[in-house]
Amino acid sequence: MRAAFVPEPGRVEVADFPVPRPRPDQLLVRMRHASVCGSDIHVVHHGFHDEEFLGVPGYPGHEGVGVIDESSGDAGLPPGTPVLTVPSGRLGCCFAEYQAVERRWLIPLPAAAVAETGIERLLLAQQLGTTVFALKRFLRSAPGARDGEGGTAAVIGAGSAGLFLLQLLLRRGYDVVAVSDLDEGRLAEAARLGAARTVRAPGEDFTEAVLEATGGRGADLVIEAAGFDATRAQAVAAVRKRGTVGCFGYPELPGLSPFPVDRAFRDTVAVEWCSGAQFEPGLASFREALTLIRTGAIAVDHCLRARCELEQVPKALELARTQAGGAPKVHITIAPNG
Structure with a gap:
């Protein structure tokens, strides 16, 4: 798979890596879209990185959507299920074509929601949920x-x-x-x-x-x-x-x-x-955010205007760091059609 990674503080690259093998408490997700969080900038440039994650594929991305891979899944999340990935920020690795995510940090996205709203918009429920x-x-x-x-x-x-x-x-x-x-x-x-x-x-x-x-x-x-x-x-x-x-x-x-x-x-x-939204019982705030987006109660399209692809993750992080063009958020398309 292709994935972005941080080889050393202050630098981001994209390279080939083996597809991760999920642990028993994880599922394998084929990533579709991701976005850059302000904390990602701090991790890369301001000394907030975890030494053990330097070189790990996909790190530090933690705002993502994808689908459960055909090789993975369980009774509640069978293969092909669209999911919002909301891992604890320090464990996120979604700047990659595949990500192994703990089951407790996956929220299924109903097919109707994906069809009506678009999976790109539903991605914004990750940060909306934290707010x-x-x-x-x-x-x-x-x-x-x-x-x-x-x-x-x-x-x-x-x-x-x-x-x-x-x-x-x-x-x-x-x-x-x-x-x-x-x-x-x-x-x-x-x-x-x-x-x-x-x-x-x-x-x-x-x-x-x-x-x-x-x-x-x-x-x-x-x-x-x-x-x-x-x-x-x-x-x-x-x-x-x-x-x-x-x-x-x-x-x-x-x-x-x-x-x-x-x-x-x-x-x-x-x-x-404020921190720790990922540890709220039932991931309640993220689920509320999905409803707010589905119903149109909260506008999110302004967060989808600045777009990059997976190979451009270094550019995406630089755009977010410099606020180039006034974009409130930078969106990353990984595999638009799954």
Whole structure:
């Protein structure tokens, strides 16, 4: 099979490998499509890789869809079944023609859903599911949500995750007063999806925009979905007293990071972090995401505009890293017809 791999930090290549042999707890999946997650960039370029996975085919891709191979399957997932693959991020190897995946991290896709919606769109349920899971955590302490009502919210980062969170907040009745990003094209998408105001960083000040929109009070909930120390500080500055900051963005670097503890302490800010959607019982958030996509409740087509093929995975990762062209996400076609 053909597969991308990371021979050493900072470099991605594509080469030939043997088709993996699944363990007893795994099934073999013929991959159809994949997409680049922001965490993949951190793994390749920012020191978040696992040494034992350097050189492993398909690593670090973990957002994928495919079909159970003819040589694999079980009573619940027979050969030919389309599946969403949602392995724990550090175990993903979907930048390859085949991937061995633990049975517990495979979600079958009904034939009707594939026919009506398209397997490419259903792929986006992987990341949408992580944002559904994250918002559940963030709303545990957010003002307004505690009373069953929407409030004011703001989002830093208009990549695919930020735009999904924007839509989910609007569905919950929140007034999303501001969305910030470095790219004008992404901000145009945020405005189209319902953001009341967009903030082009670094020229415009996100905190000032949020305070202006809320009469100096700050937003009830500020979600940081960009993954920088500076933007986490902006989130704390823009949230109201006793409000909630939701940290969705990946750490900027391994190890200790600066954080405005004094400001968060004095304003009694609740800070919620999010990881581990793959370990939620029943993979509930991913299944909810599939329903949201099937019903058209959440728009995903903006995540399918930047496209590469398997042989172009190095290019795909570079496009995602540089945000070239303002694409919220980079899609990888592996085997369009299975």
